[in-house]
Amino acid sequence: MGKFEQTKRTAPKSAGGTAAERFLSINDNCSITNHRGGGNIFQTIKNKITTREAAEIYGLKVGRNGMACCPFHPDRNPSLKVDERFHCFGCGADGDVIDYVAKLFHLTNMEAARKLACDFGVYIPKNARRAIQTPAALQKQTNRRVSEKFERWRSWAINVMAMYVNSMEEWRERFAPAPGDTEWHSLFVESLSKLDQYNYYLDVLCSGTEAEQRSFFFEMKEVIRNLDKREQSWSRKSADGRSA
Numbered sequence: 001m002g003k004f005e006q007t008k009r010t011a012p013k014s015a016g017g018t019a020a021e022r023f024l025s026i027n028d029n030c031s032i033t034n035h036r037g038g039g040n041i042f043q044t045i046k047n048k049i050t051t052r053e054a055a056e057i058y059g060l061k062v063g064r065n066g067m068a069c070c071p072f073h074p075d076r077n078p079s080l081k082v083d084e085r086f087h088c089f090g091c092g093a094d095g096d097v098i099d100y101v102a103k104l105f106h107l108t109n110m111e112a113a114r115k116l117a118c119d120f121g122v123y124i125p126k127n128a129r130r131a132i133q134t135p136a137a138l139q140k141q142t143n144r145r146v147s148e149k150f151e152r153w154r155s156w157a158i159n160v161m162a163m164y165v166n167s168m169e170e171w172r173e174r175f176a177p178a179p180g181d182t183e184w185h186s187l188f189v190e191s192l193s194k195l196d197q198y199n200y201y202l203d204v205l206c207s208g209t210e211a212e213q214r215s216f217f218f219e220m221k222e223v224i225r226n227l228d229k230r231e232q233s234w235s236r237k238s239a240d241g242r243s244a
């Protein structure tokens, strides 16, 4: 049920409300709405939860002097001072409770705020709840849109490049220089320099890893766009040729 079981054992004193209320809000999946006053969600969290409370809930052993072994670098002797905020004298990590949780769980600040609100049962005003719930859902939606868009680009780019490869294969034969030719046809020369390269590009786009395909996209999108324009002008010319 709870995202973080330990929360139930050691709910922090400063989280607001009685322990029972806090547990209720946790079990209610952050759906408590009857909070008066709005304000900045980040500020609300920071006012209610100290970095030390969050750090301890998320597993950090803090000494009486507020020092702990830093979770952000290999640390044998406690070099992290943790209280309202945190600061590491070893690696320089520094920030407030939201920064700490974001860094610890590799979250955005918004996601960290949301996690803290859920885990600590902090009452989030209705208008602010939308703001903190949006990022994850929005991110998912954005990712899906980006994937779909990329997929469309990929199949288009494959078509454009396959057409170019076909043309080059044709040029290789059609414009092959006869013995004794001193000047080679420019399209024959182009096929010599580009055919292997574009066969390789096709391999990348057809069967490369996602990372390879994405970096290909960023490096080559302009080149492919220009290639497409060039191919369109060829097909216009050949259509004009036929109609003439």
Ligand SMILES: [Zn+2]
Residues within 6 Å of the ligand: 070, 071, 072, 073, 075, 080, 088, 089, 090, 091, 092, 093
């Ligand atoms: Zn450190």
